[in-house]
Amino acid sequence: MTHETRPETAGPQRSLSPRELDRFHESVLPYLDAAHNLARYLLRDAHDAEDAVQDAFLRAIRHFDGFRGVDGRAWLLRIVRNTCFTRLSGRRSGGETVEFDEERHTGEEAAAGPEVDLARKAATESVQEGLDRLAVEFREALVLRELEGLSYKEIAQITGVPIGTVMSRLARGRKQLQLALAPSGPKENG
Amino acid sequence: MLCEDVLERLSAFLDDELDPLRSREIQQHLGGCPGCTRALDQMKALAGRLREEAPYYRAPDSLRARVSRAAWSDASRGRVPGRRLGLAARGWLGAAAAVLVVIGGTWIVTSLRQGRAGFGSIEREVVSSHIRSLMASHLTDVASTDQHTVKPWFNGKLDFSPPVSDLSTSGYPLIGGRLDYLHGRPVAALVYQRRKHWINMFVWPDEGAADSETPPRTQQGYHVIHETHGGMDYWIVSDLNSEELSAFARLLVPGGENGQKR
Numbered sequence: 001m002t003h004e005t006r007p008e009t010a011g012p013q014r015s016l017s018p019r020e021l022d023r024f025h026e027s028v029l030p031y032l033d034a035a036h037n038l039a040r041y042l043l044r045d046a047h048d049a050e051d052a053v054q055d056a057f058l059r060a061i062r063h064f065d066g067f068r069g070v071d072g073r074a075w076l077l078r079i080v081r082n083t084c085f086t087r088l089s090g091r092r093s094g095g096e097t098v099e100f101d102e103e104r105h106t107g108e109e110a111a112a113g114p115e116v117d118l119a120r121k122a123a124t125e126s127v128q129e130g131l132d133r134l135a136v137e138f139r140e141a142l143v144l145r146e147l148e149g150l151s152y153k154e155i156a157q158i159t160g161v162p163i164g165t166v167m168s169r170l171a172r173g174r175k176q177l178q179l180a181l182a183p184s185g186p187k188e189n190g
Numbered sequence: 191m192l193c194e195d196v197l198e199r200l201s202a203f204l205d206d207e208l209d210p211l212r213s214r215e216i217q218q219h220l221g222g223c224p225g226c227t228r229a230l231d232q233m234k235a236l237a238g239r240l241r242e243e244a245p246y247y248r249a250p251d252s253l254r255a256r257v258s259r260a261a262w263s264d265a266s267r268g269r270v271p272g273r274r275l276g277l278a279a280r281g282w283l284g285a286a287a288a289v290l291v292v293i294g295g296t297w298i299v300t301s302l303r304q305g306r307a308g309f310g311s312i313e314r315e316v317v318s319s320h321i322r323s324l325m326a327s328h329l330t331d332v333a334s335t336d337q338h339t340v341k342p343w344f345n346g347k348l349d350f351s352p353p354v355s356d357l358s359t360s361g362y363p364l365i366g367g368r369l370d371y372l373h374g375r376p377v378a379a380l381v382y383q384r385r386k387h388w389i390n391m392f393v394w395p396d397e398g399a400a401d402s403e404t405p406p407r408t409q410q411g412y413h414v415i416h417e418t419h420g421g422m423d424y425w426i427v428s429d430l431n432s433e434e435l436s437a438f439a440r441l442l443v444p445g446g447e448n449g450q451k452r
Contacts (some may be wrong), residue, residue, distance in 0.1 A: 016261065020398050023260060024261050025261070027256070029258065029325070030324075030325055032249045032253070032254055032257060033246075033248045033249050033328060035249070036247055036248065036249035036253065037246055037247045037248070040245070040247035045257060046247075049247070050249075050250065050253050053249065053253060054253065054256060054257060054260075057260060057261070058260060061260065061261055112405045126243065127239050127240055127243040127244045127350070128243070128244055128245055131240075131244060141305070142240065143244075144235055146240040146241055146244070147240070147241070147244060147246055151207070152202075152205065152207045153388075166193065167201070168204050168206065170202070170205070171198070171199075171200075171201035171202065174201050174236060174237075177236060177240075178232060178233070179436050181236070181239070
């Protein structure tokens, strides 16, 4: 392994000062796994996820002066999810159907709607499949909450929505997932 | 509170994200409502399934290496003549961390190829595994301060049952456990904490080995203690000072509370 590395992407890039590099290693790099996990769930493709994470890290390096040093994880994950959403919208315009619409589900008191039917239709075998079938913003909230253990406030920071929206996304994501994973069709809660 | 109001907030209640007043109201309602209680139980079960069954996609080593290299090369590109020396030296420190990750993986492969590794190489494996567990934010597979949760977690994952004890009363709380791979075999890694310092303790059986304890050795700035008792090999590693790490090691020896082992 040589130490000579070509820049992975072209374009002007600012350089990290030695102190910044240390800080980068300390406060951002440790969250590489979290970054990759999130990207993998958002994009549902191993190759895309790796590309997106690498892009996100290059972006993070470029904009490291904007990092206040408070919460490296939230800062990095926000960049990662934005990178992923850009990719997703590129896919959509490329003709692939992706069932998400960022502003569609932000109403807080919306009751179980068509998306529940959607979940019902799917005969889901595993948790992973169930997650993959959720609308991307529900999946995102659930991954950040259940797999990363983040608070609503942190999730709101990362996803750039109010805490109330995080709350309703989680509630509805859980409801859909529950229905999708129910062994014999939908069940009514008390 | 009505059932529908409760059900609507159940998810946030489960996450402990409601204000105390609301939370108490729901608590009270649940006390007298089997239907809502069942809904909460189902939601808890779902959360449990998610955490246990949903795969966690760790970054592949190749990606880790690429990202680390990108950060480092970015810094070295910014060299200006006057700052050259300082930059090179400090850059090296940052890069060392990146290189360690790569080396960590290589060590394991290498020692596997070499078959049964010697003493020194286990020590290096132990240290690099410790570093890796911290860098990858993958300290624990099972995070619990309860020894009765951590110990059974290893059932079926290992062909031995590692001794697990919570030493929080002595100032070394148990943080959790994880599976690791050392010395050519799956091993139990138990994680303890001392203030801000993490302690990794690797355990695997070594039947027939005589009880022994080595004084702390230093490897790449980490202290490593190896001891054998009760047919188990213990490797303890941390950046904690060697006195406190030795005290920790003594706690593990049956009847060793008084530290009169050696």
